[in-house]
Structure formats: structure tokens, C-alpha cells
Amino acid sequence: MNNTFQNFANEIVKLELSGKKHHIGNIIELGNDLIVLFNGTDYIYIPFDHILNLAIDKDNKDAISEPLESPSIISKENKNDLTLSQVLTQAQGMFVEIYITNNQPLQGYISQIKDDYFVFHSPIYKTMIIATKHLKWLIPYSHNQRPYGLSDIDFSIQPFKEPLLNTLKEEVKKKQNQLVVFNLGEKNHHIGKIKNINGQVVEVETARNVSTFLNLLHIKTIHRV
Numbered sequence: 020m021n022n023t024f025q026n027f028a029n030e031i032v033k034l035e036l037s038g039k040k041h042h043i044g045n046i047i048e049l050g051n052d053l054i055v056l057f058n059g060t061d062y063i064y065i066p067f068d069h070i071l072n073l074a075i076d077k078d079n080k081d082a083i084s085e086p087l088e089s090p091s092i093i094s095k096e097n098k099n100d101l102t103l104s105q106v107l108t109q110a111q112g113m114f115v116e117i118y119i120t121n122n123q124p125l126q127g128y129i130s131q132i133k134d135d136y137f138v139f140h141s142p143i144y145k146t147m148i149i150a151t152k153h154l155k156w157l158i159p160y161s162h163n164q165r166p167y168g169l170s171d172i173d174f175s176i177q178p179f180k181e182p183l184l185n186t187l188k189e190e191v192k193k194k195q196n197q198l199v200v201f202n203l204g205e206k207n208h209h210i211g212k213i214k215n216i217n218g219q220v221v222e223v224e225t226a227r228n229v230s231t232f233l234n235l236l237h238i239k240t241i242h243r244v
Contacts, residue, residue: 034073059082066155084147090159115126115127131183147240191216
């Protein structure tokens with residue numbers, strides 16, 4: 020896909036993403052597994068896996084111009100070799116906006132990156148585990164900007180000291196018998212106590228003491244109640 024998209028470098032394009040999401044902007048960089056778009060205000064880092072289709076916006080009705088400043092997350096060596104893993108690594112300790120699910124962007128910062136998930140701290144949801152493959156886009160905040168205009172006292176970047184396991188599955192197992200919220204609670208059965216995990220199946224006991232069985236592959240976010 021990267022080779023095909025090279026033809027659109029520096030073009031204004033329209034992107035349709037999974038989840039019926041859309042972005043319009045100027046292609047700034049085409050990495051190995053993601054695209055960097057400038058929408059006139061923000062740099063948006065979008066993994067290829069979530070792009071459904073792309074078209075050139077010849078009219079540019081939104082009058083999107085070229086950026087005046089370089090992006091805060093860039094290729095370290097050769098242009099167009101940027102990867103999602105590098106983006107997440109460079110984004111550690113930055114205030115960012117990410118989008119996962121439920122029509123609800125999340126604001127906060129990344130503190131740890133593991134094999135298939137990362138730890139995200141939100142002033143609203145506190146400490147969250149995010150499955151990397153479900154990250155649809157990431158937007159770094161401008162310099163000196165922070166979520167909701169919060170001060171350092173209200174919300175500051177802190178080192179994360181809790182020991183972590185390497186995979187999402189291992190972290191879910193570790194939370195057995197705990198009350199958690201999956202996928203930002205977009206459905207009633209996404210809130211409950213983890214009873215068991217067997218292979219790719221997670222058994223969750225809901226408020227009505229009914230067991231629901233979730234597919235681990237479709238777990239996007241986890242945070243404690």
C-alpha cells in the first residue's frame with residue numbers, strides 16, 4: 020500500500036477510515052505502515068490498516084494549506100521509513116489525542132509500550148490499556164498545550180511504576196476477579212468482573228450476575244472501575 024500511496028505525496032486527499040471516520044488533509048509523509056496527514060491545524064498519524072479508501076481532493080474546498088512548522092514526530096533517518104512503533108515511542112511523554120472507539124477521542128499521554136498494547140493516562144479515564152492494533156489515529160498536541168487546559172497540579176506526566184506483562188492477554192489474565200470497563204463501556208456487557216480467560220475468550224460477569232463471553236481480539240481498551 021505504501022508504494023501505491025507514494026503517488027499521492029504532498030497531495031490534498033480525503034481518507035475514509037474504519038468506523039465511518041473521515042479525514043481531509045495534505046499528505047506530509049508516507050511511512051512503512053502509516054500515513055502522516057496535515058489538516059490545516061494538526062498532524063494526524065494514521066495506520067494503513069484502518070484506511071478503507073483514499074481520493075485526491077482536487078477542489079480543496081477546506082482551503083488546507085501546507086504546514087508552517089515541522090511535525091513533532093518525524094522519521095529519525097530516511098524520510099518515509101516512519102513506523103507506528105516509532106511514532107508511539109516518540110509520543111511517550113507528549114500530550115496527544117488518540118482515537119480508538121465509541122466516537123470518543125481520548126486525550127492524555129502514553130507512558131509505556133509493550134508487545135501489542137500501550138499504557139495511556141487520561142484525565143477522564145485515568146490509567147488505560149490500549150490494544151495497539153485498534154489505534155485509528157494519533158494527534159500530538161501543540162507545544163505547551165495540555166488536555167482541557169489543565170495545570171500541572173491537575174494533570175501532569177508521571178512515571179508509571181506498575182510492573183507490566185508483555186501482552187494484552189497476559190494483562191487481562193492478571194486482572195481476573197477485578198471490575199473493569201472494556202471498550203469505554205460502549206455496550207452494557209463491556210462492564211463487569213473478569214471471571215476467566217480461556218484462549219481468546221474472556222468471561223465477564225455483568226451487574227446482573229450474567230456471564231458474557233468476549234473475543235479478546237476485539238478488546239480495544241481496558242480501564243479499572
